Amino acid sequence: MTIRLEPRVAAPRWLSTVATIGAVAVALVLSGAMIAFVGGDPIRSYLHILSASFGSIGVLSDTLVKATPLILTGLACALAFRMRLWNIGAEGQFLLGAWGASAVVLSGFLPAGAPAIVYIPLMMVAGMATGAVWGLVPGILRARLGVNEIISTLMLNYVALFWVQFWVFGPWSESGFQQTKSFPREAWLPRLSDFSGIVPAFGGLTVHLGLVFGLIAAGIVWLILERSRWGYEIRLIGDSPRAARYAGVDIARNLIVVFAVSGALAGLAGMSEVAGSVHRLQDRISPGYGFTAIIIAYLAKFHPGRVIVAAILFGALILAGREIQPSGIPAMIQGIILFALIVADTLVRYRVRIERGVAPPVASG
Amino acid sequence: MTEVSTAPGTNPPPGATPLAVEARGIVKTFPGVLANDHVDFDLRRGEVHALLGENGAGKSTLMNILAGLYRPDAGEIQVEGSPVAFSSPRDAIAAGLGMVHQHFTLVPSQTVTENILLGLDRPRFLLHERQSEAEVTALAERFGMRVAPRARIWQLSVGEQQRVEILKMLYRGARILIMDEPTAVLAPQEADDLFATLRSMTGEGRSVVFISHKLGEVLAIADRVTVMRRGVVTAAGLPTAGATKADLARLMVGRSVLETLDRTPFQPGRVVLAVAGVSAINDRGLPALRDVSLDVRAGEIVGIAAVAGNGQSELAEVITGLRPCEGSVSVVGEEVANASAGAVIAQGVAHIPEDRSTVGSAPNLSLTDNLIMKRYREAPVARGWLMDEATARTIATNLKESYSISAPSIDTQARLLSGGNLQRLILAREIETKPGLLIAVQPTRGLDVGAIESVHRLLLALRQNGTAILLISEELDEILALSDRIDVLYEGEVVGTFPAAQAEVGRIGLLMTGGADDEPPP
Numbered sequence: 001m002t003i004r005l006e007p008r009v010a011a012p013r014w015l016s017t018v019a020t021i022g023a024v025a026v027a028l029v030l031s032g033a034m035i036a037f038v039g040g041d042p043i044r045s046y047l048h049i050l051s052a053s054f055g056s057i058g059v060l061s062d063t064l065v066k067a068t069p070l071i072l073t074g075l076a077c078a079l080a081f082r083m084r085l086w087n088i089g090a091e092g093q094f095l096l097g098a099w100g101a102s103a104v105v106l107s108g109f110l111p112a113g114a115p116a117i118v119y120i121p122l123m124m125v126a127g128m129a130t131g132a133v134w135g136l137v138p139g140i141l142r143a144r145l146g147v148n149e150i151i152s153t154l155m156l157n158y159v160a161l162f163w164v165q166f167w168v169f170g171p172w173s174e175s176g177f178q179q180t181k182s183f184p185r186e187a188w189l190p191r192l193s194d195f196s197g198i199v200p201a202f203g204g205l206t207v208h209l210g211l212v213f214g215l216i217a218a219g220i221v222w223l224i225l226e227r228s229r230w231g232y233e234i235r236l237i238g239d240s241p242r243a244a245r246y247a248g249v250d251i252a253r254n255l256i257v258v259f260a261v262s263g264a265l266a267g268l269a270g271m272s273e274v275a276g277s278v279h280r281l282q283d284r285i286s287p288g289y290g291f292t293a294i295i296i297a298y299l300a301k302f303h304p305g306r307v308i309v310a311a312i313l314f315g316a317l318i319l320a321g322r323e324i325q326p327s328g329i330p331a332m333i334q335g336i337i338l339f340a341l342i343v344a345d346t347l348v349r350y351r352v353r354i355e356r357g358v359a360p361p362v363a364s365g
Numbered sequence: 366m367t368e369v370s371t372a373p374g375t376n377p378p379p380g381a382t383p384l385a386v387e388a389r390g391i392v393k394t395f396p397g398v399l400a401n402d403h404v405d406f407d408l409r410r411g412e413v414h415a416l417l418g419e420n421g422a423g424k425s426t427l428m429n430i431l432a433g434l435y436r437p438d439a440g441e442i443q444v445e446g447s448p449v450a451f452s453s454p455r456d457a458i459a460a461g462l463g464m465v466h467q468h469f470t471l472v473p474s475q476t477v478t479e480n481i482l483l484g485l486d487r488p489r490f491l492l493h494e495r496q497s498e499a500e501v502t503a504l505a506e507r508f509g510m511r512v513a514p515r516a517r518i519w520q521l522s523v524g525e526q527q528r529v530e531i532l533k534m535l536y537r538g539a540r541i542l543i544m545d546e547p548t549a550v551l552a553p554q555e556a557d558d559l560f561a562t563l564r565s566m567t568g569e570g571r572s573v574v575f576i577s578h579k580l581g582e583v584l585a586i587a588d589r590v591t592v593m594r595r596g597v598v599t600a601a602g603l604p605t606a607g608a609t610k611a612d613l614a615r616l617m618v619g620r621s622v623l624e625t626l627d628r629t630p631f632q633p634g635r636v637v638l639a640v641a642g643v644s645a646i647n648d649r650g651l652p653a654l655r656d657v658s659l660d661v662r663a664g665e666i667v668g669i670a671a672v673a674g675n676g677q678s679e680l681a682e683v684i685t686g687l688r689p690c691e692g693s694v695s696v697v698g699e700e701v702a703n704a705s706a707g708a709v710i711a712q713g714v715a716h717i718p719e720d721r722s723t724v725g726s727a728p729n730l731s732l733t734d735n736l737i738m739k740r741y742r743e744a745p746v747a748r749g750w751l752m753d754e755a756t757a758r759t760i761a762t763n764l765k766e767s768y769s770i771s772a773p774s775i776d777t778q779a780r781l782l783s784g785g786n787l788q789r790l791i792l793a794r795e796i797e798t799k800p801g802l803l804i805a806v807q808p809t810r811g812l813d814v815g816a817i818e819s820v821h822r823l824l825l826a827l828r829q830n831g832t833a834i835l836l837i838s839e840e841l842d843e844i845l846a847l848s849d850r851i852d853v854l855y856e857g858e859v860v861g862t863f864p865a866a867q868a869e870v871g872r873i874g875l876l877m878t879g880g881a882d883d884e885p886p887p
Contacts, residue, residue, distance in 0.1 A: 248707030
C-alpha cells in the first residue's frame, strides 16, 4: 500500500475555511485527550476556559486586554507573511517598542506633570519607531546582503530580550527589583473604567485605548493589502518575486519598507502593553505575544479582519491559563492548533491518494 | 542489481556486432503534442551516436523513454538483444542503460563518493568510505576523469559535477550512456575533456548516445548521427564520415509551410530600439552576450534566430532592465541600459517573457490582478495610492472578452489557465499598453496550431500599427514567416544578418549551429 500526495488543481474556496475550522476542532479534541490523560475532565476544562474568558463582562474585558497586543503583533506578522517575508521577530520588535515607549517616560525627557495629550502620542511615536528600527535591521540585511530573515529576526529577539533586561535590572530598576517604577497617570492609556463616572457599568473594566489602536491598525492594514497599489506589490512579490521584478516592482525597497511597518506595528503593541496594561516596564513583559502572533497570522490566513478573531481566541486561552492547572494546558492547546493548521493547509493543497496492492495491472493486448 | 554482473554479449555471434539498443516504432504523445511519431533508433556497441535536432524535435523524449522515465504509447525496445519494458530509471540502469540529464541531480552538501553511493542497496548499512573512495578513484582514472572523491559537490565546477554524474552511472554498471546536451553547460576545454572520456568509454565497448544541436561537435565526436525534426526521424544512423554540416543543417531545420500570413509590405519607420556593443554574463557568470549590436525600427519585426542557450534569453533581459550589461541600449533615443525594469516599462517597452507561469504571470493571483500588472501604477487603475477595484475589473472583463481568454471568471487564478489562454492573457496585457517596442520571447512555444496562428496575427497587427518588435524564437519557421529582418545569434555573438527576402534556411541553420566557422567560402 502506498500513500501519495497529489497537488489539487483547484481547491474550492470553502475548503480552506472548513479546513481551518476543522483544524481547530481536531486540535481541541486532541488537547481534550491530553487533558484526560493527565487526569482532568476535558469537558469541564473547556467549559471552565469558556467561562473564565467569556463568562462575564469583566472577564470578557480581560480577554480583550490580552487580545490587544496579539491583534497588533498578529497584524505585524500577517503583513510580512503576505509578502512571504518570514518575520519571526515580532517578539523582539514588541519588546523594543515597549522599551522605546518607556524611555519617553523614564528618561526625564518630558517635564513632570506633562499632560496625557503630550505623553501618549510621544510614546506611540517612540514605540513604533524603535519597533521599526528593530524590523529595519533584518530588512536591510535581507535586501542588501541576502541574509535569511528567519534566522536574523529569531536571533534579534534574544538581543531585544537582554536589552530590556539590562534596563530593568540596571539603570531603570526600581530599588533592585527587575522592573521600573510605575508610570505617572498621564502616561496611562485611558481605560473603560476611567469613564465609570459617566457610565457606571464601565466600573472595573480594564479594556484600554490599545484595543482601538488594534482595530484601527487592522483597518489600515486591510486597506493597504487589499486596496492599495503598495498592497498589490506586496501580494505580487509574495506570489512570484520573478513576476514582480518583471512588472517593475522594486523588491529591495519593499523588503525594507514592509519590515519597517511590520516592526512598527509590533512596537505599537509593546507601547500599548506598557502604557495600557502594565504601566511599567518589567522583565517578562511578554508571555510570547510575538510568537503567538505567528500562529494567529496563520490561523487568519494573513487576513487582517480574521486576525482580530484569532487574537481574541488566543487572548482567551492565555487568560484561562491563570485558571487552569496545570497551567501549561493553554500553551499546549496553542501548539496543537498550530500543528493541526499546518496539516489542514497541506490537505487543502494536496489530495491524499491511498493505493492498495503493489503490482500495477498488466495491460492486456 | 544482479543483472549488472551477468553482462550478455560476451560471446557475440560471429560476423555481427550485436546492437546495444534497438528501438522500433516508438510513439509518444503528450497532451496536444505528438513528441515521437514511429521513431526507429539503433545504437551499436562501442559507438558514439549523436542525436541531432532543434528544441522540441523529440530527442529528449525518445531518450527519456530509453532511460525508463517515460513509457512509450507504442513500439518496442531491445537492449543487447533482449526485449525490455522499463517502468523506472532503476529498471533501465539495471539493464545497463544510464542517462546524464542536463540538470544534475546531486546533493550539494555531500561528497562525491556519497553522491555516487546515494540510492544504492550496497553497502547495506555502514559506509566503507575508504573502500568506496578507492573504487570511485579507480573508476575515474580508468576513463581519464579527474575527480576528488572527498570534495563536496558545491565546491565543484559544472564540468566536474558532470563527471560525478557520469561516474554515478558507470558505478551502477552502465554500459550504455545517454548524455543530454552535455556540452551546453561546459567551457570549451571541459568539452574536450568530456570527449576524451567518451572515447575511452567506447574504446572499452561501451556505447554513448550524444544529444546535441551543435553541428561542429557532432561531427567531431560521433560515429553516426540520427536527425530528428518535429517528432520524426529525418536521417537514421548516418555515418558522420561522409556528412557535411550543410546536409545536417538542412535535415535538422527543414522547411515546412506555415499558415499563409497576410503581410503588408515593410515600411520601416524610425529606429526604436538601438543596441550597441552590449556584453553581458549569464546566471553562471559566463559570457552570454559578446559585443552585440542590432536595431529595430518602427513597424518592423526583427527575428533573432538562435538555438537555446546562445544568449537570446539574456538579450531580452538586458533590453527589459532585468539583467545588467555593458554597452548601450536605447529606446526611442533614451538610454535604458542598466535602468530598472520599471523605467523600461515606462519607456513603452512591452515584454512577452520566456517563462509564462512564474515571470509572465503570478500563478495564484486572479486574472484581474495579472491583467493590470503593467498599468497598476497609472490612472485609471491607480487612484492616488489606492487602486480602483471597479475600473480594474472592467478592464479585465473587457480584455478577457476581446482576447477570448477562456476562464470561468476574472477572479480565476492564473495557474488554472491552459498554456494558450495564459499566453493570450500576457499578450492582451502587453499589447494593451500600446507599446512602442515589444520584446517577444518564444511567444508560441507549447501552443497548438490554432493558438500559434492567433499569436502570429496579433504580432502582425501590432507591426501594422507601427510597433517595433524583436522576435526571439527557436522555431526557425516562425522567424522566417514573421520577420522583416533576421539576426543570427551564436554563442552570444551576431554571426549574420539577413533581410527577409534573402533569408536562406540552409545558411541560417548553419550559422545557428556554429557550422559556418570552418566551412569553405561558397
